[in-house]
Amino acid sequence: MSTSDVVTGPVVTGIGVCAPTGIGVETHWQAVLAGKSGIGRIERFDPARYPVRYAGQVPGFSAQDRIPGRLIPQTDHGTHLGLAAAASALADAGVDPADLPEYEMAVVTSSSSGGTEFGQHEMERLYRHGPSWVGAYQSIAWFYAATTGQISIRHGMRGPCGVMCCEQAGGLDVLGQARRLVRLGARLVVSGGTDASLCPYGLVAQLSNRRLSTVDDPARAYLPFDVEASGYLPGEGGAMLIVESADGARDRGAGQGYGVIAGYAAGFDPPPGSSRPPALRRTIERALADAGVTPSDVDVVFADASGVPEDDVIEARALVETFGPGSVPVTAPKTLTGRLYGGGAALDVATALLALRHGVIPHTVGPTRLAPGCDIDLVSGEPRNTGPRTALVVARGHGGFNAALVLRRSGSD
Amino acid sequence: MSEFTLSELKEIMSASAGVDEGVELDGDIADVAFADLGYDSLAVLELCGQVERRYGVSISDDAVAEMPTPAKAVEYVNALLAKAGV
Structure with missing residues (x-):
């Protein structure tokens, strides 16, 4: 098969970030490279009486400065962040939606909490x-x-619109759905997610899964794969991504974008107590097969990094069984933000695309000693300038959701 | 007897349904359709809710159809207040 016969996946041409690491792609990327944490004491309400008091919060976000005034009292904080991130992503992609046919633009976002x-x-x-x-x-x-x-109405996008509710896996599932819509003829899909559930009601709902860390130190509470792993901290925000067909992006002069969505798969875990194995390894293998790559082609893995010890072991084992012990760099910049639920994996994809573009694997801040059973090459201490070309992003959502996405640097075969 | 005024309506609209940049609620908006001011039927429903709470009157959801513009809304509310003897 010649190169011209290769079916190229859709490309990501724009990124908008509203996350605890900052507002805007460049601010986020610089924070990630510097290992600058966005986690602090919860400020949206007084958390003194709650067992979890730290979270990742978007610094300096002003809805008044970023979204139409009418929409501020009409929508939740999570939607404010999503509207701002979507507008930034469109600007980053150089798209004016008014120039495109309204029924050929779609919106698919991930949400885990709604407007709590x-x-x-x-x-x-x-x-x-x-x-x-x-x-x-x-x-x-x-x-x-x-x-x-609200994104659909604001930007006049009347193509297929929907929401996926798969907890933290949703940020990858929406990109799988965006790819499907592009294959069906959508010209452009706004995709990604921004959850924000840092209110008493939202936090109490999250506490019910007993996976949040109650360690009273923002730097030591979320330590995935570490011997001291104690669960995770929550966060707000995420990222929006503009997905287009490779041909469509080229035709409008948008170039090759940040990278190609080369492969995707989703899986669901068996019920608790089942003798069947977790779905994660199979999900990863199917995503690699879908992308037409072998494990040795993958240059970096952006891990789900639950922080719950048994989940960490399951993920590490799936990676070791797929790639071999310590044979692929694994990273989890999400320790800087906390787990962002519907927005988390979307932000991981944004970070992975930036890593491919800049040829740098960002490091994981926090974990220092790997737990037994976590035989992975966790990138820590500082970023690695290894020029990655292919990245795997892994995400799991509470309740059994698994998803894996393969990204390829634009211009690499 | 209370009278509901255009300035009160403007105040409620800006507090409860928000104001877009470029929309001059202080300008001569009385006869401009709510839709053209950027407000959908939910905004008018919200307006009705606020009036209900302030004056202790009851407004049917169907009343939204009687309030296509700020002037018509003020007229409708005043008729209602007069009838209720508020």
């Missing part, structure tokens, strides 16, 4: 004052699909 902070505010009005005090916008602001809908 908005919802909590309205519920307080309900039980303090009565039903007539609940604002009309509660009817739409708390939806999982609210961010997708």
Whole structure:
């Protein structure tokens, strides 16, 4: 088969970041390279009486400066972040949606919590004052699909729109869906996610899975793969990505973009107590096969990095069984942000694309001693300038979701 | 008897449904359709809710159809307040 016969996957032509590592692609990337953490004491409410008091929060975000005034009281903080990130991603891609056919632009975002902070505010009005005090916008602001809908309306995108609710795996699943829509003829898909559930109601809901770390030190609470791993810290924000067909991007003069979505697979774990193995290894293998690459082609793995010891061992084992012990660099810059749920894997993909573009594998801040059973080459201490061309991003969502995505640097075969 | 005014409507709209940059709620908006001001039917429903709470009156959801513009909304609310003897 000659090179011209190779079916090229869709490309990512624009990235918008609103994350604890900062607002904007460059700010985020510099924070990641510098190992600058966005985790601190929760500021959106007083967390003193809660067992988890630290989280990754987007620094200096002002909705007034970034989204239309009308949308501020109508939507949740998570949607504010999503609207801002989507607008940045479109600008980064050099797209003016008004120039494209409205039914050929799609929006698919990942959401894990919906508009919980908005919802909590309205519920307080309900039980303090009565039903007539609940604002009309509660009817739409708390939806999982609210961010997708608001992006669609704001930018006049009337193609296939949807939301995927697969907890932390959702940020990869939306890119799998974006690829499917591009294959079906969509010209452009706004994809990614920005969850924000740092309100009392949202935090208590998260606590119910018993996986959050209660270690009272922001630098030691989230240590995936480490002997002292104690769970994870939550965070808000994420990234939005613009996905286009390679031909479409070339035709409008957008070049080759950040990278190619070369392969994707999803899997679901067997029920607790089953004798069947976790789905992660098979999911990774299927994503590699889908991309037409072998394990030795993969230059870096962006890990799910749960921070829950048994989950870390499952992930490390899947990577060792697929790649061999310590034979591929593994990294988890998400220790700088906490787990961002619907936005987490989307931000990992953004970081992976930047790593491919710049030829640098960012390091993982926090873990120092690998736990028994975690025989991986965890990149720590400082970034590695190894010129990666192919990256695997792994994500798991609470409840059994598994997803894996293979990215290739633009211009590499 | 209370009278509901255009300035009160503007105040409620900017607090509850927000204001876009470039929308002059202070300008001569009385006869401009809500849709052209950037407000959908939910914004008008929200306006009704606020009026209900301030004046202790009840407004049917169907009333939204009677309020295509700020002037018509003020007229409708005042008629309602007069009828209710507020």
